[in-house]
Amino acid sequence: MENCLFCKIARHEIPSTIVYEDEDIIAFNDINPVAPIHILIIPKKHMVSTNDITPDDVDLIGRMFTVIKTLAAEKGISETGYRVITNCGPDSGQEVAHLHFHLIGGRTLGRLVSSQP
Numbered sequence: 042m043e044n045c046l047f048c049k050i051a052r053h054e055i056p057s058t059i060v061y062e063d064e065d066i067i068a069f070n071d072i073n074p075v076a077p078i079h080i081l082i083i084p085k086k087h088m089v090s091t092n093d094i095t096p097d098d099v100d101l102i103g104r105m106f107t108v109i110k111t112l113a114a115e116k117g118i119s120e121t122g123y124r125v126i127t128n129c130g131p132d133s134g135q136e137v138a139h140l141h142f143h144l145i146g147g148r149t150l151g152r153l154v155s156s157q158p
């Protein structure tokens with residue numbers, strides 16, 4: 042998509058620190074990391090969020106998680122642990138309207154969901 046920030050990163054029109062790339066997937070360091078390891082894994086094709094995933098994307102999404110697992114191992118956080126997050130829509134605070142998974146680790150992370158509703 043012409044004016045999408047992450048499509049531009051995928052096309053290498055905007056610089057980023059790329060840590061993985063293949064024909065369909067690219068992963069790069071988040072510009073504003075919340076932990077020592079904070080990588081964004083995105084499909085190169087434009088999809089807004091998980092709402093856009095169809096059965097045709099099963100292989101792509103599965104491969105994205107294989108990339109996440111491999112990056113976690115490369116960064117040395119497989120055993121210490123990490124979190125994978127995707128935001129979808131306004132209530133989640135999604136800022137960039139192109140599907141992405143955050144891979145976050147390298148420090149102890151706070152509880153994501155409290156016991157309070």
Ligand code: 5GP
Pocket residue numbers: 046057058069070071072073074081127128134135136137138
């Ligand atoms: P969201 O809130 O949409 O789930 O996450 C968007 C993420 O993209 C944020 O963590 C933000 O720091 C990151 N981000 C925004 N603009 C850029 C950019 O130009 N380059 C990189 N590498 N990350 C970005």
Ligand code: ZN
Pocket residue numbers: 042045046047048049086087088138139
């Ligand atoms: Zn896009």
